[in-house]
Amino acid sequence: MSLVSKIVLAKRRGHLNVSALRVKNRKKVDLYKQGKTRVVLVAVGLVIAFAASAARLVEYGVRDPAAASDILPSDKLMASRPDILDRNGQLLATDIRTVSMFAEPNRIVDVDDAVEKLATIFPDIDRKGTYAKLSAKSSRFAWIRRQITPRQQSQILELGIPGVGFRPEKKRFYPGGNTAAHVLGYVDIDNRGVAGMERYLDEQGLLDLRAAGLTSDMPLEPVTLSIDLRVQNIVREVAAEALVKYQAQAAGAVVLDVETGEVLAMASLPDFDPNQPSRTLPDGKVDKEYEKGWFNRISNATFEMGSTFKSFTLAMGLDEGKVTLNSVIDASRPIRMGGFTIKDFKGKNRPLTIPEIFQYSSNIGTAGVADLVGIERHQEFLTRLGLLSKMETEMPGVATPTQPKVWKKINSVTISYGHGAATTPLQTAVAAASLINGGRLVPPTFLPRSAAQANDIAKIVIREKTSEDMRYLYAWNGIKGSGRSAQVEGFNIGGKTGTADKVINGRYATDQNFNAFVAAFPMDRPKYIVLTIIDAPQTGENGGRTAASTAAPMIKSIIGRAAPLLGVAPRFGDPGAEYLLANY
Template sequence: MTLPGLWKMRRAAAVGAGNGGIVVEGSRKAVGGRGQSRVFMAMAVLFGIYAAIGGRLVQLGLAEDEVVNLPESRPTASRPDLVDRNGEVLATDIKTASLFAEPRRIVDVDEAIEKLLTVLPDLEYEQTYRRLSSDAGFVWLRRQLSPRQQSEILALGVPGLGFRTEKRRFYPGGSTVSHVLGLVDVDNKGIAGIEKYVDNQGLADLQALGLAAPGTLEPVQLSLDLRVQYILQDELTQAMERFKAIAAGGVVLNARTGEVVAMVSLPDYDPNNPYNALEKDRLNRMSAGVFEMGSTFKLFTTSMALDSGLVDINDKFDASRPLRMGGFTIRDFHGKGRVLSVPEIFIYSSNIGTAKMADVVGIEGHREFLKRIGLLDRMSTELPEVAHPTEPSTWKKINSVTISFGHGVATTPLQTATAAAAMLNGGKLIPPTFLPRTEEEANAIAEQVISEETSAQVRYLFRYNTEKGSGRRAEVPGYYVGTKTGTAEKVVNGRYSNDTRFNTFIASFPANNPDYIVFVVLDEPKPEKPGTSATSGVTNAPLAGNIIRRAAPLLGVKPDFGHESEALLVSYQ
């Protein structure tokens, strides 16, 4: 027997002995064959599995993504810049990111919301959960994010979130011009103020036609002067805090053109974050609120009496005793108890004397005059927010009497300032405008409502009131200021209250030939110190004087210290 054969026999015997039996070579070969078959089967199964996975990957790779209807950036949402009379930008478009989600791709809704809340803490959990749990392909989560918010959300790494670039309106001055400029919605459409006016002038149609692309819209210039606007807001804010008023407002009006140079109503809001814009106390009081103007209405009663020809500036009226009429008693606030001339009635703000002048003209003539100067009709201007004045349904003598000194008719402060300008600028009623207007253009649309002679007499009375009457605290050396105060009692629980007032004040400068009218109001001012007064001469007169002192040089009105500053009555006869 050969050595290899012997070695095989010994190995087989050893294996058999270890297993307690004899193993032959043929049996071992059969077992080995079955093992190889199992290996081949396992390999085939694994190959099949990998082939199926590979095929699915190929299928997914070749399949088109599900179409999601994402909103496209629309150039039609562009708006023109709004600029002031000096070219300073008041409103402009900027690019901003808006956050959206594809709910079908959100892996864990709860986790996604928890992460988003770290960046957007005011996100409503339940509403967001419903949106992200839906089968929608697209949902908005937050429009108009700040760059910082966008960066922080990107850092969260939440799948299924994305951003779209949109247009956002930005107001560099914040709240400074809020009530005039108005607002836009999230789609950049004007919904208030000049923004809405611009849309109504054709911008909305251009957007609908796709013709309002970026760079194709010229800026819209306004009549406002941002510098004067800031001064007006600043002075009103200080006065409101000083006298603890619940509201304040003011307008600076060009007496020759009707241009609104500045207009403010407080409390205001920030149009960049207008969360409180619809609150009741944020009303634009200057054009959308109506109020009884108190003694400033004596300006119109006096102008009416003088222009009627029935009253001369040298006439006198007995104001020694109260008037009793229809169960009412008409008294003077600080009565002199004697006969007063027309200038004295004006500077002492006599209710009795003013009522008697209105009685000379008569009820019909009184109403006709107020209607002629625009105080009984809705004012026409660019702002959509304009209120309609109120008046008695039927005018009786008692109505005419109380209206003569500012109770019974409620008007807007802006239209009151407009009518006052007509009394002082030579008798021309010029509709107010927030757009640039030349003096020639103003004269073309002006309506002569009183004579130039009457207007000159009213200017004299205005200056006289600053020198001798209740407007002394509004005096600004070199600017020859003319004034009229108004302290109206407000109606509380159906009755006029002695302690709740609406203070108004009209100023003109230069008084001998006014370029500008300043009209300011304080709603429910309180005495600065116990025992002191809170009448218009105390609260509003210094306010108007401060505005004139700061704004006049910016408006190009040069001070004049070389002439006699006392009131001078000019005769046209």
């Protein structure tokens, strides 16, 4: 190859190398520009995302919390109730601060994970129900668990579940638990009264104040009841012991001031804990047996009160002037009437004086007194004593007595000794108080009442002389009759037992009794009425199942423990006999 050819070939090769280098450099520039554009786009995207997040956070910050989550306003969640005190200033009910857990389903990320985590804190949680709540993405609010403990709140916070929060609330607390359950009643989850005096407070305007937002986290004047917590505790303990000891279906008692009508204590067993008015079984169902304790047998139920009604029949005969304490009624033979035979449980089969009729609890003698008075006057007298109409008091849910639609002679006869008409035990105690306090019927109250206030509303239902005679009969029976098993040395107790065949499905059972004892003390200066009931006892003192073996020992225990606390000083010797000799 010539020199010239070599030079030409070299130039061509160099030209090609330069062209290739230029193409290569051009490609590098294009890639750089493309990468720069991508970085800019990513940066812009991040800025937009952060700006959107910031805007969302600002929105949540300035939006009304209640509107954001559809939670009840704070003034509803923090609505206060007044403290409830006993007559001596002891605390019976109060509000405490607590928190409740809620969720915002639209913010829950993993529903399954949230439910599993919550179940570690609340093993009894309704998993299906909770899952359904949290899965409703259109929902902004759902309660998960109301009124949890601080420890539970701390444990939930540690779980870090998105969309779960807490709101402060008020919870009602009853320091005595079951002690005064039926007097106080209880409140629902939103702190609204459901039963007892809690419901009464709402009915007096507290609910309206709450609705207007005027009870939100503000101090309210405490409400004082007539209840004496010391006596209340004794009454409940005695009823609870009797329930077990006598293998009964139910038991109860009430203590009443005969001058003012104040209820100092009232208990009905079975009962419940107002801090936990309902219970859930392991399978998630409501414990129906526990809820039977809601039933207050002292004021919310009616019973045929048995021979305690003989007090009213004899008082009627005395007040109508048909008999005196010296009158004699023939009780030598059973009475046959309308296909029924009326006889005595342990008849003396002879004429009896009025005190003997009371002492031996003679059905025949009592029926004879009712017959002397007559049907219309009999019905009118029991109505006058408040035994046949609904009782007026603060306690909600008071039962209405039952009586025959049309009174016939057989009705008057059987009602005279406590069968055929049903009334509440509290009404029986109130009517009995009118027999021994001078003849004044004073409506019962669960609020403090002075003697002067009681006089203003009292109604004279029997003559003073009739009341004197009834005090004598109560004292007589306390010393010589069925009241002996209720006697406490030094306290001069009088009263009347009542053993009634229990009504089951509209028929009288021959093997089950409803027993009661109405007592007054001290009989020389009566101050208090105590009435006890025991439903269907299977046993009793010395193997008996009558009121003298069951209800009367309850009276003895209550008065023996409560009388000193009520300021009744014992008088030893035989004050009962002294009273009878001094007055008759």
